[in-house]
Amino acid sequence: MTATDSADTTSPDEQLVLGLVEQLLDEHPPAAADPVEFLGAQYDLGLGWVHFPEGYGGLGLSPKLQRPIAERLGRAKAPVAYARNPIGAGMGAPTVVTHGSEEQKQRYLRPLFTGEEIWCQLFSEPGAGSDVASLAATAVRDGDEWILNGQKVWTTLAHLSRFGMIIARTNPDLPKHKGLTYFVVDMHAPGVEVRPLRQMTGEAEFNEVFFTDVRIPDRERLGDVGEGWRVALTTLMNERVSIGGAIQARGSGIIREAVGAWERSERTDEVARDRLMRLWTEAEVLRLTNIRAQQLRSKGVPGPEGSVGKIMSAELNKRVTEFAVDLMGPQGMLYTSFEFVRPESALRWDCPQKGFLRMRANSIEGGTTEVMKNILGERMLGLPGDVRTDKELPWKDVPRS
Numbered sequence: 046m047t048a049t050d051s052a053d054t055t056s057p058d059e060q061l062v063l064g065l066v067e068q069l070l071d072e073h074p075p076a077a078a079d080p081v082e083f084l085g086a087q088y089d090l091g092l093g094w095v096h097f098p099e100g101y102g103g104l105g106l107s108p109k110l111q112r113p114i115a116e117r118l119g120r121a122k123a124p125v126a127y128a129r130n131p132i133g134a135g136m137g138a139p140t141v142v143t144h145g146s147e148e149q150k151q152r153y154l155r156p157l158f159t160g161e162e163i164w165c166q167l168f169s170e171p172g173a174g175s176d177v178a179s180l181a182a183t184a185v186r187d188g189d190e191w192i193l194n195g196q197k198v199w200t201t202l203a204h205l206s207r208f209g210m211i212i213a214r215t216n217p218d219l220p221k222h223k224g225l226t227y228f229v230v231d232m233h234a235p236g237v238e239v240r241p242l243r244q245m246t247g248e249a250e251f252n253e254v255f256f257t258d259v260r261i262p263d264r265e266r267l268g269d270v271g272e273g274w275r276v277a278l279t280t281l282m283n284e285r286v287s288i289g290g291a292i293q294a295r296g297s298g299i300i301r302e303a304v305g306a307w308e309r310s311e312r313t314d315e316v317a318r319d320r321l322m323r324l325w326t327e328a329e330v331l332r333l334t335n336i337r338a339q340q341l342r343s344k345g346v347p348g349p350e351g352s353v354g355k356i357m358s359a360e361l362n363k364r365v366t367e368f369a370v371d372l373m374g375p376q377g378m379l380y381t382s383f384e385f386v387r388p389e390s391a392l393r394w395d396c397p398q399k400g401f402l403r404m405r406a407n408s409i410e411g412g413t414t415e416v417m418k419n420i421l422g423e424r425m426l427g428l429p430g431d432v433r434t435d436k437e438l439p440w441k442d443v444p445r446s
């Protein structure tokens with residue numbers, strides 16, 4: 046393809062954003078720039094989330110333009126907001142921009158994008174995971190404040206977080222989905238206690254979090270009182286896309302791990318090569334499926350198609366890391382260190398064995414594969430719904446253990 050051909054197929058919006066990317070790279074060369082400064086400049090140019098409104102890290106353009114931006118910045122080895130603050134950038138920001146007040150958008154979005162303020166998601170509880178709407182943490186109104194009590198669990202990166210997205214029960218007399226309200230909680234407020242939960246990798250990347258009479262100003266509510274479930278759906282829909290919807294260049298991402306493991310092993314037999322080619326094909330199907338989903342997606346909250354990428358990426362990640370460990374032979378059973386550490390990131394592993402152990406959780410976190418299949422069956426294939434006996438009952442009358 047010649048330069049002229051490529052110019053012909055590039056839309057004016059794409060030319061605009063690619064011009065801004067070059068300006069960003071000229072003014073802040075990634076090799077020399079401080080990551081916070083670089084990401085701040087990216088946000089200010091509207092290249093953070095290009096589909097967000099102007100002034101909030103976006104330009105009000107189609108979300109599909111984020112891909113050429115990411116590809117160009119990736120080639121330039123620029124810092125990535127998602128890597129520094131995965132829950133904030135992938136889920137917190139779209140929730141704030143959709144449901145937040147003007148004050149909340151101005152306060153939260155930029156430091157979230159630069160990674161100066163890390164966010165966590167406080168949805169799951171010991172008695173409420175897949176059925177998160179049955180949760181029991183309470184928020185009781187006291188003038189201009191709410192008093193929060195309860196326990197959350199599996200809270201990724203809570204130990205590093207400045208803010209958390211939390212849903213709490215504000216009316217136990219209503220059915221479970223209707224009595225919930227959504228807040229941004231200050232993780233440094235008095236009464237917030239974060240305790241590590243150690244995983245089978247040896248690390249404690251997630252936590253249990255206890256709230257005892259924590260005061261949340263009413264201005265930190267996201268959405269109306271009793272509308273918490275509607276706001277939570279924005280977070281959850283974005284979570285699935287954020288986990289499984291990444292579109293990387295062909296051959297990069299998790300499949301590069303498989304190719305790297307195969308090259309390191311120096312295996313030349315057909316069995317190993319056949320396994321690698323199957324994985325490659327699956328990775329490519331996932332990549333093309335995600336490209337199609339992104340092309341079809343208009344602005345706004347993603348739909349149930351995000352569950353397809355979520356299921357496929359969970360299974361692919363598990364199979365790739367299993368392949369990598371298998372190729373190591375008996376050495377794959379050795380583990381470098383089981384030291385208890387508090388990682389700075391939820392996305393990195395330093396040896397194939399750790400990758401193998403960590404990826405087992407992919408079909409649980411962000412909604413289990415079984416629950417994703419329910420969503421696809423009901424919302425995309427129109428199959429009969431799951432059995433739900435408690436949907437219309439007041440929450441306080443639903444038996445719980």
Ligand SMILES: Cc1cc2nc3c(=O)[nH]c(=O)nc-3n(C[C@H](O)[C@H](O)[C@H](O)COP(=O)(O)OP(=O)(O)OC[C@H]3O[C@@H](n4cnc5c(N)ncnc54)[C@H](O)[C@@H]3O)c2cc1C
Nearest residue numbers: 166167168169174175199200201406409410411412413415
């Ligand atoms: C690594 C990791 C990180 C996490 N990070 C966070 C976080 O940051 N914030 C947060 O809020 N939560 C987080 N979670 C929690 C996660 O969202 C829940 O673990 C998940 O939703 C499942 O809930 P549960 O563990 O209570 O299992 P349960 O809901 O008790 O499910 C148990 C089993 O029953 C199956 N099941 C349940 N209901 C159905 C159904 N209707 N149909 C068919 N099968 C069903 C499930 O698929 C599963 O196999 C994290 C989890 C992990 C593993």
